[in-house]
Amino acid sequence: MEVLAAFDKCKDSLSAWEICSLVQKTLYSEFGIENTKIAPLTDGGEGFVEILTKAKGGTFHSVQAKDSLGEIKKAKIGIVSGEELDSSMLDFMNLSASKKLAIVEMSSIVGLADLPVEKRDPWETSSFGVGELLWESSRLGADSILLGIGGSSTNDIGVGAMSALNIEFSDLHDRKIPFPAPKFWSDIKEISSVNKLHLPFIRIACDVTNPLLGKNGATFQFGPQKGLKPESLSGMEEKISNMSARLSLILGKSLDLRNQPGTGAAGGIGYGLNLFYDAQFLAGFSLVEKWLELENRVRGSDLIITGEGRFDNTSLYGKGPYEIIRLASKYDKRVILMAGSVDEKALMKCKSEFSNVEIYAFGKKELSLQENLINAPKFVEEKVIEIFSEL
Structure with a gap:
């Protein structure tokens, strides 16, 4: 199975490179998946x-x-x-x-x-x-x-x-x-x-x-x-x-x-x-899509995993992870979105528009924002293991 990890940054915790690399490392160490390609995303800001x-x-x-x-x-x-x-x-x-x-x-x-x-x-x-x-x-x-x-x-x-x-x-x-x-x-x-x-x-x-x-x-x-x-x-x-x-x-x-x-x-x-x-x-x-040849990389993958720090209404207006979902839908590819926190309305709107997407939050609601930021690497790894254990 060829997996594409295409994440934007998790603000104040993980850069796009760090979260993509963490997912790649976890899939290999826990599930032996060797064909995980990474495509860090950027919106013109950090990274x-x-x-x-x-x-x-x-x-x-x-x-x-x-x-x-x-x-x-x-x-x-x-x-x-x-x-x-x-x-x-x-x-x-x-x-x-x-x-x-x-x-x-x-x-x-x-x-x-x-x-x-x-x-x-x-x-x-x-x-x-x-x-x-x-x-x-x-x-x-x-x-x-x-x-x-x-x-x-x-x-x-x-x-x-x-x-x-x-x-x-x-x-x-x-x-x-x-x-x-x-x-x-x-x-x-x-x-x-x-x-x-x-x-x-x-x-x-x-x-x-x-x-x-x-x-x-x-x-x-x-x-x-x-x-x-x-x-x-x-x-x-x-x-x-x-x-x-x-x-x-x-x-x-x-x-x-x-x-x-x-x-x-x-x-x-x-x-x-x-x-x-x-x-x-x-x-x-x-620009980023063409620069990173994202459409070809999505088309050539069996599964795409994407995400960002928070998935909310603003994510639905051209942000990288949402555009990855759109590209994946175009080629009927299964896509998993992971975000530190997920707005329920944005989740429902996205799932009503795309049938190929699964959306998960890796942050812990019972913890403070600062605690979630500090523990983001651990929570990302745990969520990846949880999701892929059920595939």
Whole structure:
């Protein structure tokens, strides 16, 4: 029996690589299953650089940049040759095989998971470090950049990143504002892109289709999970609206860009990049599916086992494990989904749509979240043994 283990991360406990490898090891040690292939998944957030770069035999480059609060942090940039990508992938990205592609992960430098809860505040955080990573990618000789924007802690429409790329934000006294987080925007009197650093074409991997503004926009939809207090939502929305209009006016760009699907993702960084640079959004899972050749791997497997930290209503809107179930259904393959916790409504909806799926929770309801996170490796192993003992 050939098994495919294709998991996304279990946030704060197991990376996608770790959980896939754990399942592979358990199936071999407990059941003698030798043909378990692994396909770690990513949504553009944590693991984006590692998973995509490893899959194509690329190289990693360690760099330093500022995190979302301005502290120096190490991060990795992946470099992959276009020669390692098949024709369908090159066509999807409109990329030449002779080109060198840099892979950058926003969450590796300004990730929400890296901030303690008490420090999560979009008024204070900045995407400055993302701009530094983009510039380092250019310095590494990249002909094109692939940016994954999941899991960010910022809500600054890329103003911080632009600052790192020599777009100057100055105060009334012509002093440059070095770290222009939203709390400083009232002090900005002058914006100049005269000394803007050049970047190659940027492709932004994103499955979020939200616009920049409004009830489904960056602030109201994602601000609270980044630490924005309810009483601050309207104030932040006004700041984003005013700053985005100001930047559009300076650059002579249409305000219609604010309605483009995806501009509300990751605090609107895609909006800022599209204003100042040649950039475009790419469907995140479509990219990963083609990059990892997931459809062929699903078709060639007898059984697929997938999962993530929590399976809930958000999982049904394009997240990796749900898309794996969809692919498995296409080829009438049996699929098992394991998640730390499972929302009952999402379970029922998924099972009503797909007859080929079995869904299990490996977390323990009687334990606290922290206890479940600490014991996740043990619980995953136990659940795999339980499920496969009954096959």
